[in-house]
Amino acid sequence: MSGHSKWATTKHKKAIIDAKRGKVFTKMAKLVTIAARDGKSGDPMMNPSLRMAIENAKAASMPKDNIDRAIQRGIGGGNAAAIEEITYEAYAPGGIALLIECLTDNKNRTLGEIKAILNKSSGVLATAGSVGYLFSKIGQIIIDESKNGQKGENLEMVIIDSGASDFDKEDDVYIVSCDFSDLHRVRMALEETGIVVESAEAVEQAKVLVDASPEKKDSIISLIDKIEELDDVSNVFTNLNL
Numbered sequence: 001m002s003g004h005s006k007w008a009t010t011k012h013k014k015a016i017i018d019a020k021r022g023k024v025f026t027k028m029a030k031l032v033t034i035a036a037r038d039g040k041s042g043d044p045m046m047n048p049s050l051r052m053a054i055e056n057a058k059a060a061s062m063p064k065d066n067i068d069r070a071i072q073r074g075i076g077g078g079n080a081a082a083i084e085e086i087t088y089e090a091y092a093p094g095g096i097a098l099l100i101e102c103l104t105d106n107k108n109r110t111l112g113e114i115k116a117i118l119n120k121s122s123g124v125l126a127t128a129g130s131v132g133y134l135f136s137k138i139g140q141i142i143i144d145e146s147k148n149g150q151k152g153e154n155l156e157m158v159i160i161d162s163g164a165s166d167f168d169k170e171d172d173v174y175i176v177s178c179d180f181s182d183l184h185r186v187r188m189a190l191e192e193t194g195i196v197v198e199s200a201e202a203v204e205q206a207k208v209l210v211d212a213s214p215e216k217k218d219s220i221i222s223l224i225d226k227i228e229e230l231d232d233v234s235n236v237f238t239n240l241n242l
Contacts, residue, residue: 023229023231024060024062025060025062025066026231027103027234028053028056028057028060028062028067028070029057029062029066029067029069029070030070030083030103030234031053031056031057031103031234032050032053032054032057032067032070032071032074033070033071033073033074033083034053034074034083034085034103035047035049035050035052035053035074036050036070036071036073036074036075037073037074037075037083040075041075042071042072042074042075048184050071050074052183052184052187052200052201054067054071055187055197055200056199056200056201057070059197059198059199060199082105082106083103083104083105084103084104084105084107085101085102085103086101086102086104086107086110087099087100087101087102087132088100088102088111088114088125089125089126089127089128089129089130089131089132090114090118090123090124090125090126090131091123091124091126091131092121092123092220092223092224092238092240093121093122093123093216093219093220093223094210094212094216094220095210096210096212096220096238096239096240097126097131097134097135097206097210097238097239098123098131098224098227098236098237098238099131099132099135099204099235099236099237099238100114100227100233100235100236101204101233101234101235101236101237102114102232102233102234103232103234104232106232109232110230110232110233113230113232114227114230114233117223117226117227117230118223118227121219121222121223121226123223134206134207134208134239135204135205135206135207135237135239136204136205136207137180137202137203137204137205138177138178138179138180138202138203138204138205139177139178139179139180139181139182139183139186139200139201139202139203140175140176140177140178140200140201140202140203141164141175141176141177141178141183141186141187141190141197141199141200142173142174142175142176142197142198142199142200143155143159143173143174143176143190143195143196143197143198144172144173144174144196144198145169145172145173145174146172147196147198148194148195148196149194150193150194150195155174155195156174158190158193158195159174159176159190161189162176162186162189162190162193163178163182163185163186163189164176164177164178164186165177165178165179173198176190177205180202183200183201183202184200186200187200203235203237204235204237205237206237206238206239207239208239209239209240209241210239210240210241211241212240212241217240217242220238220240221240221242224236224238
């Protein structure tokens with residue numbers, strides 16, 4: 001019985017990991033498709049946005065065939081034309097702000113799914129502009145120290161010299177911040193020194209963080225997790241102090 005239970009648990013964990021990987025690949029494919037479509041080029045050397053999308057997809061271990069198919073969808077029209085980037089604004093319990101970024105080919109479906117989760121969790125959809133002003137767009141680069149030869153102070157000096165405006169460290173992971181307009185330049189400066197970059201993307205940073213009680217914080221985090229699980233949701237940003 002214990003052996004069966006252990007196998008069932010392992011199988012369940014593997015299913016969760018596979019599902020999360022599949023969602024990441026879906027998100028990356030949409031971003032590659034949109035970059036190729038909007039940049040009107042499938043050549044990453046001629047399309048900087050596509051180049052960054054491809055680099056992020058590779059860092060997530062997305063197979064080359066998947067990337068190539070996503071590029072072809074972008075430059076070939078068809079279903080790619082239907083994919084839209086949409087940001088919904090919402091409030092979680094306690095007036096905590098949420099910015100929900102989506103990549104979808106069906107706005108009605110996506111909005112309905114988000115509303116259903118908010119309603120069940122005492123959240124509410126907000127009008128456009130009522131939440132966005134609480135955030136500012138910045139560039140964010142993720143570096144895993146364990147995957148790099150340079151470590152500690154040496155790695156931090158490289159980050160400072162790259163033109164980044166700030167960085168934080170959580171365990172082995174460096175979270176590097178820069179002006180959004182400098183994102184590509186800072187990434188290139190890091191990679192030219194041999195640094196392996198996990199990802200580089202635009203994020204919405206809260207201008208002021210808001211505290212909540214431990215109980216309320218747990219319920220808000222649960223709400224965010226449920227929204228992030230939706231296939232069409234690519235990012236959720238909040239001003240909750242985590």
